[in-house]
Amino acid sequence: MRVAVYPGTFDPITNGHLDILERAVNLFDQVIIAIAEDNYKQTLFTLEERRYLVEQACKHLPRMEVRTFDGLLIDFVQSINANVIVRGLRAVSDFEYEMQMAMMNKKLNHNVETIFLMSASKYSFLSSSIIKQVALLDGSIKGLVPVEVEEALKGKYMLKAGTREG
Amino acid sequence: MRVAVYPGTFDPITNGHLDILERAVNLFDQVIIAIAEDNYKQTLFTLEERRYLVEQACKHLPRMEVRTFDGLLIDFVQSINANVIVRGLRAVSDFEYEMQMAMMNKKLNHNVETIFLMSASKYSFLSSSIIKQVALLDGSIKGLVPVEVEEALKGKYMLKAGTREG
Amino acid sequence: MRVAVYPGTFDPITNGHLDILERAVNLFDQVIIAIAEDNYKQTLFTLEERRYLVEQACKHLPRMEVRTFDGLLIDFVQSINANVIVRGLRAVSDFEYEMQMAMMNKKLNHNVETIFLMSASKYSFLSSSIIKQVALLDGSIKGLVPVEVEEALKGKYMLKAGTREG
Amino acid sequence: MRVAVYPGTFDPITNGHLDILERAVNLFDQVIIAIAEDNYKQTLFTLEERRYLVEQACKHLPRMEVRTFDGLLIDFVQSINANVIVRGLRAVSDFEYEMQMAMMNKKLNHNVETIFLMSASKYSFLSSSIIKQVALLDGSIKGLVPVEVEEALKGKYMLKAGTREG
Amino acid sequence: MRVAVYPGTFDPITNGHLDILERAVNLFDQVIIAIAEDNYKQTLFTLEERRYLVEQACKHLPRMEVRTFDGLLIDFVQSINANVIVRGLRAVSDFEYEMQMAMMNKKLNHNVETIFLMSASKYSFLSSSIIKQVALLDGSIKGLVPVEVEEALKGKYMLKAGTREG
Amino acid sequence: MRVAVYPGTFDPITNGHLDILERAVNLFDQVIIAIAEDNYKQTLFTLEERRYLVEQACKHLPRMEVRTFDGLLIDFVQSINANVIVRGLRAVSDFEYEMQMAMMNKKLNHNVETIFLMSASKYSFLSSSIIKQVALLDGSIKGLVPVEVEEALKGKYMLKAGTREG
Numbered sequence: 001m002r003v004a005v006y007p008g009t010f011d012p013i014t015n016g017h018l019d020i021l022e023r024a025v026n027l028f029d030q031v032i033i034a035i036a037e038d039n040y041k042q043t044l045f046t047l048e049e050r051r052y053l054v055e056q057a058c059k060h061l062p063r064m065e066v067r068t069f070d071g072l073l074i075d076f077v078q079s080i081n082a083n084v085i086v087r088g089l090r091a092v093s094d095f096e097y098e099m100q101m102a103m104m105n106k107k108l109n110h111n112v113e114t115i116f117l118m119s120a121s122k123y124s125f126l127s128s129s130i131i132k133q134v135a136l137l138d139g140s141i142k143g144l145v146p147v148e149v150e151e152a153l154k155g156k157y158m159l160k161a162g163t164r165e166g
Numbered sequence: 167m168r169v170a171v172y173p174g175t176f177d178p179i180t181n182g183h184l185d186i187l188e189r190a191v192n193l194f195d196q197v198i199i200a201i202a203e204d205n206y207k208q209t210l211f212t213l214e215e216r217r218y219l220v221e222q223a224c225k226h227l228p229r230m231e232v233r234t235f236d237g238l239l240i241d242f243v244q245s246i247n248a249n250v251i252v253r254g255l256r257a258v259s260d261f262e263y264e265m266q267m268a269m270m271n272k273k274l275n276h277n278v279e280t281i282f283l284m285s286a287s288k289y290s291f292l293s294s295s296i297i298k299q300v301a302l303l304d305g306s307i308k309g310l311v312p313v314e315v316e317e318a319l320k321g322k323y324m325l326k327a328g329t330r331e332g
Numbered sequence: 333m334r335v336a337v338y339p340g341t342f343d344p345i346t347n348g349h350l351d352i353l354e355r356a357v358n359l360f361d362q363v364i365i366a367i368a369e370d371n372y373k374q375t376l377f378t379l380e381e382r383r384y385l386v387e388q389a390c391k392h393l394p395r396m397e398v399r400t401f402d403g404l405l406i407d408f409v410q411s412i413n414a415n416v417i418v419r420g421l422r423a424v425s426d427f428e429y430e431m432q433m434a435m436m437n438k439k440l441n442h443n444v445e446t447i448f449l450m451s452a453s454k455y456s457f458l459s460s461s462i463i464k465q466v467a468l469l470d471g472s473i474k475g476l477v478p479v480e481v482e483e484a485l486k487g488k489y490m491l492k493a494g495t496r497e498g
Numbered sequence: 499m500r501v502a503v504y505p506g507t508f509d510p511i512t513n514g515h516l517d518i519l520e521r522a523v524n525l526f527d528q529v530i531i532a533i534a535e536d537n538y539k540q541t542l543f544t545l546e547e548r549r550y551l552v553e554q555a556c557k558h559l560p561r562m563e564v565r566t567f568d569g570l571l572i573d574f575v576q577s578i579n580a581n582v583i584v585r586g587l588r589a590v591s592d593f594e595y596e597m598q599m600a601m602m603n604k605k606l607n608h609n610v611e612t613i614f615l616m617s618a619s620k621y622s623f624l625s626s627s628i629i630k631q632v633a634l635l636d637g638s639i640k641g642l643v644p645v646e647v648e649e650a651l652k653g654k655y656m657l658k659a660g661t662r663e664g
Numbered sequence: 665m666r667v668a669v670y671p672g673t674f675d676p677i678t679n680g681h682l683d684i685l686e687r688a689v690n691l692f693d694q695v696i697i698a699i700a701e702d703n704y705k706q707t708l709f710t711l712e713e714r715r716y717l718v719e720q721a722c723k724h725l726p727r728m729e730v731r732t733f734d735g736l737l738i739d740f741v742q743s744i745n746a747n748v749i750v751r752g753l754r755a756v757s758d759f760e761y762e763m764q765m766a767m768m769n770k771k772l773n774h775n776v777e778t779i780f781l782m783s784a785s786k787y788s789f790l791s792s793s794i795i796k797q798v799a800l801l802d803g804s805i806k807g808l809v810p811v812e813v814e815e816a817l818k819g820k821y822m823l824k825a826g827t828r829e830g
Numbered sequence: 831m832r833v834a835v836y837p838g839t840f841d842p843i844t845n846g847h848l849d850i851l852e853r854a855v856n857l858f859d860q861v862i863i864a865i866a867e868d869n870y871k872q873t874l875f876t877l878e879e880r881r882y883l884v885e886q887a888c889k890h891l892p893r894m895e896v897r898t899f900d901g902l903l904i905d906f907v908q909s910i911n912a913n914v915i916v917r918g919l920r921a922v923s924d925f926e927y928e929m930q931m932a933m934m935n936k937k938l939n940h941n942v943e944t945i946f947l948m949s950a951s952k953y954s955f956l957s958s959s960i961i962k963q964v965a966l967l968d969g970s971i972k973g974l975v976p977v978e979v980e981e982a983l984k985g986k987y988m989l990k991a992g993t994r995e996g
């Protein structure tokens with residue numbers, strides 16, 4: 001059985017992530033979405049919120065499971081007996097960072113392979129960061145994230161605005 | 167009438183910005199310099215200081231106006247009935263970031279076009295950040311920024327040094 | 333009056349070119365499509381064929397004219413009293429080549445400005461070369477080129493096949 | 499059953515290709531090496547020679563088969579009921595070309611996925627072209643190609659030299 | 665006498681740095697490793713610790729000296745009568761940043777030249793940051809840093825863990 | 831004694847090459863310009879013409895010698911007991927090609943080091959190819975090449991035009 005891990009912070013999940021996922025489930029017997037706890041990086045959504053949003057967005061996908069992890073990705077991959085890491089590539093800047101990570105992971109564990117899928121061109125400009133920037137300034141992100149994420153972002157920033165204004 | 171917006175943080179304005187501006191005013195009926203308030207990013211100069219320095223540097227340019235904005239750039243562009251955003255491109259890393267922003271803005275408002283001008287090669291290494299780094303360490307920035315900016319940076323960092331030493 | 337030139341070999345014109353053109357006509361008072369004779373590069377279509385296909389594809393566009401030129405682009409631009417060159421940018425490799433040409437043209441004539449538009453993401457993989465490769469091998473190019481170009485390519489390669497087989 | 503195609507001209511196969519292949523056979527139930535006939539590009543080795551060298555180099559690999567094809571890659575992939583194309587990525591310039599091809603292939607056939615593996619860093623500078631250049635000038639290519647290829651290149655260029663000198 | 669400066673934060677020194685250094689000492693009469701104090705950037709190791717680790721790692725190298733500096737690099741270079749700055753290049757993203765710095769330094773002092781060495785491909789993915797990330801998560805960095813650095817990182821992070829847990 | 835080789839086709843030498851050379855002679859005890867015979871690539875100028883133009887352009891430079899070579903560059907470098915290859919870097923596309931060559935040369939001979947100098951920004955768009963294109967179309971190349979090259983190009987293309995027209 002070939003098990004692939006699709007890791008990320010998913011803060012929050014976008015339609016670009018979903019596109020990669022939908023293609024990955026056709027390539028492997030099982031795909032594990034691995035959400036990084038990321039204690040060392042400020043996230044907008046808590047780990048539990050990110051997990052919930054991923055689960056809502058992926059309900060329709062077969063052969064898939066959502067997990068969270070901390071520590072080294074490669075240790076997590078090995079602990080669940082997976083042998084493939086899946087990553088999306090959008091642009092040249094992605095490419096160099098991803099190449100660095102793939103080489104480091106290869107060095108850490110020679111049996112795990114990283115494969116890359118090119119993002120669909122219509123999502124090539126999309127990232128969790130730009131989604132948060134636009135949502136924060138009250139711009140429309142319809143069609144770029146799952147509906148549940150749209151709602152969650154609205155709630156998050158309304159709450160923040162309330163705190164600031166109150 | 168074709169109105170173009172040249173947006174940025176201008177913290178502070180450099181001769182690279184001025185070069186783009188001087189070329190942009192020949193292409194459009196009016197050019198609006200739009201200074202972002204950038205509440206979410208630490209700036210060295212306050213919004214009022216940045217505005218003053220831009221105004222001093224651009225006094226000689228015709229058909230030009232200085233404005234400040236907060237919120238989404240694309241909303242500001244629409245609010246003043248402009249239809250073009252002007253951006254300078256220096257390097258490959260600029261290119262990918264700018265492409266991402268241009269595509270997002272196109273999605274947010276299909277009627278606004280982003281155009282790019284290549285920076286003059288003599289300014290291709292110039293950025294507000296590198297100017298601040300060099301000035302902070304007391305290096306010469308003559309010829310890279312307008313005279314007023316040179317003075318303002320000197321004042322800013324002398325003040326800081328005073329605070330540290332005092 | 334601001335006149336812009338959109339130069340190229342257009343061997344043949346693609347929907348990516350058309351997208352840039354449709355956006356350029358909104359930015360200037362007139363846009364001249366300038367088809368390079370390119371004596372020094374093998375083209376699939378003759379200059380007259382390329383011109384015909386461009387004219388068919390652009391019939392619906394206002395304030396536009398089709399011209400052919402040989403010699404230096406910058407000399408042609410000056411000869412028709414234009415002051416802007418328009419170019420599309422798809423990718424990093426485009427960027428460096430275009431930057432080189434823009435700087436050379438700036439040196440040859442300081443009064444002419446080159447502006448860049450980012451290709452729509454759905455056309456970011458599109459080029460005349462890839463279109464010819466796919467058409468030659470009998471792949472579908474529907475939706476990537478104007479209908480007339482689709483027909484013309486079919487005719488061209490059938491003829492070639494006939495010659496080979498005959 | 500998941501069948502992947504690893505296409506190329508393989509003129510000649512290098513240790514960089516072999517590295518990608520050895521990793522690909524662990525990811526899929528079967529890997530088909532598809533050697534392009536490339537009538538339109540001058541190759542040093544004939545199709546039969548390239549096929550022979552690939553077969554010699556890959557004898558030790560399980561679940562693998564060598565095939566030749568002409569026409570569109572995507573048509574070949576479909577004709578053998580494969581659903582994945584495997585490609586190696588060495589550098590940024592590869593990345594942009596490969597992205598263009600992957601997007602075109604996706605448009606031509608939505609059911610076929612292209613996946614990318616990063617070349618091992620020790621082969622990141624390796625290409626069939628540089629191998630031919632070095633061998634032609636009598637430089638050592640030991641360790642960069644399979645032994646059979648080393649011999650074949652020696653033979654090829656000695657023959658050529660003979661022809662020139664004779 | 666030709667004296668070259670190899671500047672950096674060295675937080676901590678890696679085998680990639682060492683590779684550049686070992687090659688630089690063959691090119692010049694003397695090489696000065698210049699460790700930046702970097703008051704404005706959070707470092708994991710103190711200046712004294714970084715200096716100690718560099719000294720341990722470079723004991724075997726001839727014609728070499730370790731120095732620390734604050735202020736502008738170019739001022740330090742001039743103050744010790746050096747005329748060359750040595751930098752390693754790993755990837756495209758390095759390239760653009762380094763180009764910017766080299767041009768700025770050229771402008772600040774025309775007599776100082778920056779030269780670049782390409783990192784060995786086996787270290788092309790290596791950086792002080794990725795080393796710290798991996799070590800922090802208890803991954804193996806054997807072979808990527810000098811032994812003393814491996815120990816020092818272990819100590820540093822055990823201490824931190826102790827603090828957190830205690 | 832440290833001897834560096836600055837290799838190239840120099841078809842013809844440009845002011846960009848000269849800038850690199852003038853900086854290289856300050857870094858080494860001797861610099862050898864090595865002009866490649868390039869039997870396998872069409873050059874505009876013959877080897878003797880290219881050599882003559884380089885010699886004219888470099889008359890003012892101390893500690894420099896002009897040589898021609900065929901075969902592998904690395905063999906030539908070793909044959910004259912040099913230990914350094916000098917190359918200029920203008921852009922990202924240069925970078926990747928140069929990295930490939932530097933790594934191949936390192937593999938062919940571990941004792942020879944390749945160092946890179948960044949082109950002056952005012953020459954960053956300059957190449958022998960673009961110079962030939964512009965000169966061919968009768969554009970001005972003043973300030974971009976030495977005076978002798980300007981003359982030689984004029985002569986070359988007048989001759990060609992004569993041949994065509996005659």
